[in-house]
Amino acid sequence: MIKSYLKTAWRSLKRNKLFSGLNIFGLAIGMAGAILIAILLQHMLSYDRFHKQEDQLFMISNRDKLGGDLYTWRYTPKILGSTLASERPEIQNWTRSRTGQSFLFTVGDQKIQNKNGNYVDPGFFKMFSFPMVTGGPNKDWDAGTGIILASSFAKALFGRTDVVGQTIKLDTSSLVTVSGVIKDMPENTDLKSDYLLSWAYANRFGEVDSSWGNNSVQTYVKLQKGTNLSAFNQAIRDVTKSHRDDITTEIYAEPLKNVFLYSEQHNGKFDSGRIVVVRCLAVIGFLLLLIACINFMNLSTAQSERRAREVGVKKVIGASRIRLIAQFLIESVLLSLFAFIIALGIVLLVLPAFGNLVETKLSWHFGWTGWLIALAVMVITGLIAGSYPAFYLSSFAPVKVLKGSFVRMGGKISARSVLVVLQFTVAIILILTTIMITQDIRYVQNRDTGYNQSELVFSSLNGNLRKNYPALKNELLSSGAITSMSRNMSPITQRFSDGWGMTWPGSNKADEKTDFVRYSSDADMVKTMGMHLVKGRDIDIYKYPGDSTAMMLTQSAVKAMRLKNPIGAIVGDNDTKWHVVGVIDDFIIEQPFDKIQPMVIEGPDSWYSTIHYRLNPAHSVEQNLATIKQVFDKYNMDYPFEYHFADDTYATKFKENKKLGQLSMLFAGLTIFISCLGLFGLITYMAETKTKEIGVRKVLGASVAGIIGLLSKGFVKLIIISFVIAVPIAYYIMHRWLSASTYSISVQWWWFVITILIAVIIAILTVSFQAMKAARVSPVKSLKTE
Amino acid sequence: MIELSHLSKWVKTGSLQTFLLKDINITINKGAFVSIMGPSGSGKSTLLNVIGMLDDWDEGQYLFMGEEVGKLKERAKQALHKDHIGFVFQAYHLIDELTVYENIETPLLYQDIKSAERKAIVADMLDRFQIVGKKDLFPAQLSGGQQQLVGIARALVAKPDLILADEPTGNLNSKQGEEIMEIFTRLNKEDGVTIIQVTHSEKNAAYGDRIINLLDGRIES
Numbered sequence A: 001m002i003k004s005y006l007k008t009a010w011r012s013l014k015r016n017k018l019f020s021g022l023n024i025f026g027l028a029i030g031m032a033g034a035i036l037i038a039i040l041l042q043h044m045l046s047y048d049r050f051h052k053q054e055d056q057l058f059m060i061s062n063r064d065k066l067g068g069d070l071y072t073w074r075y076t077p078k079i080l081g082s083t084l085a086s087e088r089p090e091i092q093n094w095t096r097s098r099t100g101q102s103f104l105f106t107v108g109d110q111k112i113q114n115k116n117g118n119y120v121d122p123g124f125f126k127m128f129s130f131p132m133v134t135g136g137p138n139k140d141w142d143a144g145t146g147i148i149l150a151s152s153f154a155k156a157l158f159g160r161t162d163v164v165g166q167t168i169k170l171d172t173s174s175l176v177t178v179s180g181v182i183k184d185m186p187e188n189t190d191l192k193s194d195y196l197l198s199w200a201y202a203n204r205f206g207e208v209d210s211s212w213g214n215n216s217v218q219t220y221v222k223l224q225k226g227t228n229l230s231a232f233n234q235a236i237r238d239v240t241k242s243h244r245d246d247i248t249t250e251i252y253a254e255p256l257k258n259v260f261l262y263s264e265q266h267n268g269k270f271d272s273g274r275i276v277v278v279r280c281l282a283v284i285g286f287l288l289l290l291i292a293c294i295n296f297m298n299l300s301t302a303q304s305e306r307r308a309r310e311v312g313v314k315k316v317i318g319a320s321r322i323r324l325i326a327q328f329l330i331e332s333v334l335l336s337l338f339a340f341i342i343a344l345g346i347v348l349l350v351l352p353a354f355g356n357l358v359e360t361k362l363s364w365h366f367g368w369t370g371w372l373i374a375l376a377v378m379v380i381t382g383l384i385a386g387s388y389p390a391f392y393l394s395s396f397a398p399v400k401v402l403k404g405s406f407v408r409m410g411g412k413i414s415a416r417s418v419l420v421v422l423q424f425t426v427a428i429i430l431i432l433t434t435i436m437i438t439q440d441i442r443y444v445q446n447r448d449t450g451y452n453q454s455e456l457v458f459s460s461l462n463g464n465l466r467k468n469y470p471a472l473k474n475e476l477l478s479s480g481a482i483t484s485m486s487r488n489m490s491p492i493t494q495r496f497s498d499g500w501g502m503t504w505p506g507s508n509k510a511d512e513k514t515d516f517v518r519y520s521s522d523a524d525m526v527k528t529m530g531m532h533l534v535k536g537r538d539i540d541i542y543k544y545p546g547d548s549t550a551m552m553l554t555q556s557a558v559k560a561m562r563l564k565n566p567i568g569a570i571v572g573d574n575d576t577k578w579h580v581v582g583v584i585d586d587f588i589i590e591q592p593f594d595k596i597q598p599m600v601i602e603g604p605d606s607w608y609s610t611i612h613y614r615l616n617p618a619h620s621v622e623q624n625l626a627t628i629k630q631v632f633d634k635y636n637m638d639y640p641f642e643y644h645f646a647d648d649t650y651a652t653k654f655k656e657n658k659k660l661g662q663l664s665m666l667f668a669g670l671t672i673f674i675s676c677l678g679l680f681g682l683i684t685y686m687a688e689t690k691t692k693e694i695g696v697r698k699v700l701g702a703s704v705a706g707i708i709g710l711l712s713k714g715f716v717k718l719i720i721i722s723f724v725i726a727v728p729i730a731y732y733i734m735h736r737w738l739s740a741s742t743y744s745i746s747v748q749w750w751w752f753v754i755t756i757l758i759a760v761i762i763a764i765l766t767v768s769f770q771a772m773k774a775a776r777v778s779p780v781k782s783l784k785t786e
Numbered sequence B: 001m002i003e004l005s006h007l008s009k010w011v012k013t014g015s016l017q018t019f020l021l022k023d024i025n026i027t028i029n030k031g032a033f034v035s036i037m038g039p040s041g042s043g044k045s046t047l048l049n050v051i052g053m054l055d056d057w058d059e060g061q062y063l064f065m066g067e068e069v070g071k072l073k074e075r076a077k078q079a080l081h082k083d084h085i086g087f088v089f090q091a092y093h094l095i096d097e098l099t100v101y102e103n104i105e106t107p108l109l110y111q112d113i114k115s116a117e118r119k120a121i122v123a124d125m126l127d128r129f130q131i132v133g134k135k136d137l138f139p140a141q142l143s144g145g146q147q148q149l150v151g152i153a154r155a156l157v158a159k160p161d162l163i164l165a166d167e168p169t170g171n172l173n174s175k176q177g178e179e180i181m182e183i184f185t186r187l188n189k190e191d192g193v194t195i196i197q198v199t200h201s202e203k204n205a206a207y208g209d210r211i212i213n214l215l216d217g218r219i220e221s
Helices: A002-015 A017-045 A080-087 A123-127 A139-143 A151-158 A199-204 A229-236 A239-243 A256-261 A274-302 A304-316 A321-358 A367-393 A398-402 A414-445 A465-479 A509-513 A525-529 A545-549 A555-561 A621-635 A646-689 A691-699 A704-739 A749-776 A779-784 B044-051 B074-084 B100-110 B115-128 B144-157 B174-191
Strands: A057-066 A069-073 A091-107 A110-120 A132-135 A146-150 A167-170 A174-182 A195-198 A215-223 A250-255 A264-266 A269-272 A456-460 A482-488 A497-499 A516-520 A533-536 A550-554 A570-573 A576-584 A599-602 A610-615 B002-013 B016-028 B033-037 B059-064 B085-089 B162-166 B194-198 B210-215
Touching (some): A002 B100, A017 A256, A017 A274, A017 A321, A017 A367, A017 A646, A057 A080, A057 A256, A069 A264, A080 A215, A080 A239, A091 A123, A091 A151, A110 A151, A110 A199, A139 A146, A139 A174, A139 A195, A146 A151, A151 A174, A229 A250, A239 A250, A250 A256, A274 A321, A274 A367, A274 A414, A274 A646, A304 A321, A304 A367, A304 A398, A321 A367, A321 A646, A414 A646, A414 A704, A456 A646, A465 A610, A465 A621, A482 A516, A482 A525, A525 A610, A545 A550, A550 A555, A555 A576, A555 A599, A570 A599, A610 A621, A646 A691, A646 A704, A646 A749, A691 A704, A691 A749, A704 A749, B002 B044, B016 B044, B044 B162, B044 B194, B074 B085, B085 B144, B100 B115, B100 B144, B144 B162, B144 B174, B162 B174, B174 B194
Parallel strands (some): A110 A195, A146 A174, A516 A599, A550 A576, B033 B194, B033 B210, B085 B162
Antiparallel strands (some): A057 A069, A057 A215, A091 A110, A091 A167, A091 A215, A167 A174, A456 A610, A497 A516, A533 A576, A550 A599, A570 A576, B002 B016, B002 B059
């Protein structure tokens, strides 16, 4: 029996090549999209889930009220880990971590600057499952004179991995020996780094402090098996407070597995962030599959005319309805199997490109449970997709079908219309969100940054540059390659420091919780960056010796401090009294999507990490850079010359959103494509069922255009219905999305116009081909059959 | 075998009641060969479909082998007609996706007959209708007459007691028609199969041993 089902199914597939092709292809595209999403989701959900003691690992976070709102953040004081470990017996191991360490590695002639380092404590190796290749944390490492390298980085440095005991020069002077080589960390960990240094190393250079107010490291703990988390959190809540009276910060532990997914906080709780992306993707994947299923149903039922006779005959010669249902279901599962195989092929083909798009190395490791789930999804897809045609086709009454008096369902396409409306509703929502995301990005990109980005370049202030800075500056200025230069706390696109507890004339107790971004400058910042000076003057220690404690405020800061006459005001920060010399317009240093925070720019008694300089427009960029490189190399021999354009760096801030925009565009495209396949199927069906009507109309004098209009009209109506349904849903989504960031575009009416135009035009294009074909058939042919 | 008494079927359009069959009384015994004749729209096919349990009626009684069909559940009706009735159509109604062999085999599949036995029965059928050489061809590759042979073979394969044929020769030329009629006669005489056929042709009707003439849903003679 099964064999006969399969045989009929196979032959019927072959007979209707167009329909089978559309059917399988549409389903395959939907499945491929869903599989890609599944792979991405699997990757996101697997972050830091591979550690053997995963359920015992926790991260310590802070929670405090700032400016009236409850905040939580994951950076903790350096002293917290050891203090907690000595106070709480449940803690078996602990480690601090600060990823993003950057060093210049020198091995012989080989020089590599690597920014993926991490400072950790010995507990790190006992907590996380990062296997060693050779060696391991030894006395050298504990003492801060050893280093552990990831195997690929070891290869890059030495060309091999058996390098325990070898010496490496870090930056300009410090020597370390290799204590061990660790297997490359997988992509799905927040701790991914190329080398691990001990905190003892940082200590050697005075980078370790025991302040309870400086939140600068992440603290991980491993708790005893079976520790009650809420009891533990109760116990540790006031640890920070108990060590310093003037701090109200509470701490708590959260499971490591939540850290990656719950990356954003609201009201003192990490409750959103990547998990939202995960949920959105899951919904999109499901919708994609659903739309593909709908398509399948539509195309299958559209073929019912062709198969009605088969059903009738089989019923007459003794087939029960159950058997017919079984036959159609087996057929659709078979189709779904084909589609699945094609989908796997598509996935293999596009996975690397998709990985590039989402900037993650995605790999295909499903394991047998994954395959089982995939198989189950495939069979269920087949059953769902086949259910409607199966029940519908098997319900035909044989007499009607066989006598040719079978009521053609020209007017009864309601069920199918509903399916088409559903498809296009989803498609329209996705088009709208795509437009919104890209428009929002464009809008924010056009936001006034408050400084002039073009030809503004920055380099790290490293090695001998600190010592040689005045000479470097003089020589660069006189070379004519630059017009201006300034030393600053951080790149113009990144904030390194912020803090509260500042005082100013008229400040009160409540103001202590007002957070200010800190920045620093030695001189010529306003000129170099192209900022706008509102009042007073720029800081310039070369002209005004007293400027080592000078300060500039941004407009927002003046407002936050409620200063009527800011110039000359004294602002207290970190036990230093700064005198305000100037006020500048706000500029964007953090997220272009966010509100600009008030900022203070401090003089040289603060610290620097970055040099900014403006290229001389009189020469070409290449010429300027070549000259600058020569000068840098002269004063900083140990370090390769590195530079970044401010505009390029600023552009990377849009990467996440652009990625989302591209993903949304991709899936909108797929949805539209699949929906069009469905539409194509429907119009083909309609043209087929209306052959006679078309023939008669033509005999009566209808034109080809008139008939195309007749056939297309209904579909345009469906699209408009979809649009009406989609608009409120899309509006809600867009409103939610746009209100999540403070600086964003408002919903524009023309997005809706464009969307409906796109949808209608695509639909008409899809439909008109078949409609044209049907309208051109000679009535002699179409009427002969009766 | 078949007993229809005061059987009527009608359709209502608004307040107008049109009879498709009106007060039909027929008894057909086992082994009969009946031809139903009448002009277009006289209710021939409707009558055949009612007898074949493919269609309902509105009034009267239908006894099939002593059972009252009107009182049977759908399942029981289906079983009756699976076991006892074979259909032959004017348009053959073969399944296009199946070969000659498979078309003939299909009714056996629905009767859950084992594979070896199926093979034997189908081979026997192919033999009997001299279409062994065509068993792997698809319907589209056959002439009309050949297709109708396959249609008859398929109707017979499950060994029915009754063959219902709706204008079996309507799409065939006269020579092919004669062949089919001769097969029907042989089946009737040699195997004792009851045959009811609907036909337009006086000549074909004469093959039967009884002719029922219908006009406007009534039996004329």
